[in-house]
Amino acid sequence: MEACIKELEKALGKEKVLTEEFQRYIFGADWSPRTNDEIFPPDVVIMPKTTEDVAIAVKIAYKYGIPVTAGGGLTGMAGGAVPIYGGIYIDGLSLNKVVEVDVANQVIRCQSGVTLQEVVDAGEPHGLWLPNLPESKWSCTVASAIACDNDSTFGMKYGKILNALLSVEIVTGTGEILELGHRKAHCTSTGYKLKDLIVGSEGTLGVITAATLKLEPVPEFRQVDMIIFTKMGVAVDFLNRLLKAGIMIEGAHINCKRRLKFYTHAYKQKHGHDPEVPEWAGALLAIILSGDKKVVEWQRAFVMETAKEFGGQQIFEREIIDGWWISKHTLDFVPYHQKWPATQMEKKFGAADPGIPMGRLDEFYDKFIATAEKYNLSVLGMNAYLEHPNSIGFSLSCALFVNYRDQDEVNRFRKYFEELTKAAVDMGGTMSTYMGDTNLKVPYFEYEHGKSAKYMKKVKDLFDPKGIMNPGKKFAYHPKKKPAKKAAKKKGGGKR
């Protein structure tokens, strides 16, 4: 490793290479539930400024057979960018230049460490925005969004990042620089869609260094409402009816009642108590409409009228909705009382992220509660994010409170995670919808993918012949020569 670091320092300059223990320690964990004994510092951190810097680093890593893990905001919820086998960590945030905002073609080209919010900021003077916005948008980078295929508040109209991604530049596991995609065209029928392989690849095929993204016109007006229903499944039927009618829904989130409390922190700050919703309410649908004001107002009237047919009841207490919206999008928390630290002093948010068929939401909700109870974990609640454009496509967040100071509780959380994940596959769904596979799903990767897992491994081998790119994610990693350090880390829970 020492020789590798010297070579990195020589090739990149010492200012781009961090070797101090405390510096490396900072990059050894993300937002996922883990105790602070489960921090995996890389052996070296590099802060590249250009794609060429990344290519140089990967070539050196390739030469020595050293793992390379690239990360962004490190707000991942399942450890996708945690360098569990050490090696080189690439701090993607250093690649932070907006290369071009092509207003006429509504396209942005940027380095991959630009945060999603910075993309929005770059488009804003031109009346454009990137709708792929999770709550972590202030620190989630373009590369992270692509690599873990994350979710968005506005997925029901705009979909996930793939819908916006026109082209992507990567550095493969050999250090080769490749551009994949179709430049500024929105679709293509030529070649294999290698660009699509990169979405959700978690850095296992290469390091994402730049991207071309489609921007959308900023809507003139936005209306956020909440409607309560008896069950989550009723809210699904209601949404389906709206789609059939031709309503354009920008975002829809079906929360269970327990979930609402966590997302109305701002309300609680102001009133000293949680918002009150009727006992019978089994689901709270947050629905977002946007566009020209008169169009939105007409659609809203239709939505509210139709809700009655499904037994829905509009929430009129604006502060409940605003409290949720602050948490979900504006992040305009009361100073010194920001939600995440304020609500996670003892236990933190931990979730499984499966996807299930549209007709089985209530059934899966019961399974979620039962599994949480089985492992004696406290329920935070479920949210079904609608992430597929103009259709009912769930991304589920099945969240619990996890004591991150208690290894036993963290371990029970992981058992819950595994069981719920497998249950989703059993129901005809999928293991993950916004976190990716990471190392957590490696043991049951074939449970979902069957024989196709072998083909996926061959794809990885093609891009990453030495298996050094974010090793241990999606596929098990078997280093030829197991350094003592790695073995110790494994024991600490690196490969679960």
Next chain:
Amino acid sequence: MSPKKAAKAKKEPEFLESVKAQRSEVETCFGTSCNMCERDCPVYRARRNRTLTSRGKNRALLGALKGHYPMGSEFAKAVFTCTICGLCDARCALKNTERFVEVRRQLTALKLNTPDQDKTVDTIKATGDVYGRNLDVTELFKEYADGDTPVFIGCTYKGYENEAREALKVLELFGVKPKVGKEVCCGNVIALMGYGEEFKEVQEAVKKAWPYKEFLTLCPSCAHVFNKYYGFKAKHVIEYIAEHMDKVKDKIKPLNIKATYHDPCDLGRRLQVFDQPRNVLKAIGVDLVEMELNREFSHCCGAGGGLLVYDKELAEDIGKNRIRMASKTGAETLVTACPTCETQLTTTSMLVRKELPKRVKVVSIWSLLLKALS
């Protein structure tokens, strides 16, 4: 070696009790890992290095407290590369900057300060002035020797007599008779750089020289330090003026200018004085436009927390970013109510002048008041 094994292998280092007490909060930061502190951190904006953010430093401290590594010179560098502006606190629910000051005290105990920091402390102790000048306030402002309202001028304005006089003249227009006295530096920089013992010495010196317990100050940092550490009732002049605007309402000649207001960290976040300067500016005919980061989320001028002593280039880069924000508002004038912010932003406005469409003129709130009331 894994952190877990390293923790067992290494002997727990000795930490100050005040630093040990941070363990629970840094664990919470680790557990939370929300990273909401990062985006607007002035140091992060200028350097894009996340080892220097609040989350970065908290996690680094966690590792040190767990015994994974000692606090060395590079660790100290990360902790001192901060303006202690408190923006990360406003984006959080933890007391981050208070913690970083405690860690600085630990670093001082480990003798990890730089010669420049040591020199600043020695200078203050020797001269009672942060800049090492032998300036006697009672001589400089002798015309204010016999007033009835004590006003603490502070080190920065001692060197900018005209600006200080403007503030004193404004007070006179409000019917106040300012009285200056023997001054010794309040020790804000010493406290923020983590020199706990030396700060105690300075406190003693201040108490000997300055006999008043209730008074006005021209500098928000002095006001904050006097209130927090000395038990004095120090009020920043702008608070007084805002309370008494009725006294001058008939004399105001509206300025009719467009300006933006920069919240000094100590006046805003620490003393919670946000509306008063804005109300005063609006009352004298200023069309106030806000910068991207304002009030609780104001962006530091770069001169806070001893950063000017530690890393002048970074301090200037932070100041330049603030001027860029001011320029984006379209206002040609940036107003502030802190002598340190005023001098720092004046300097940095010159440094970025060529890249901006129009020069951003930095002025004190006193100069505008004087114009409107004369």
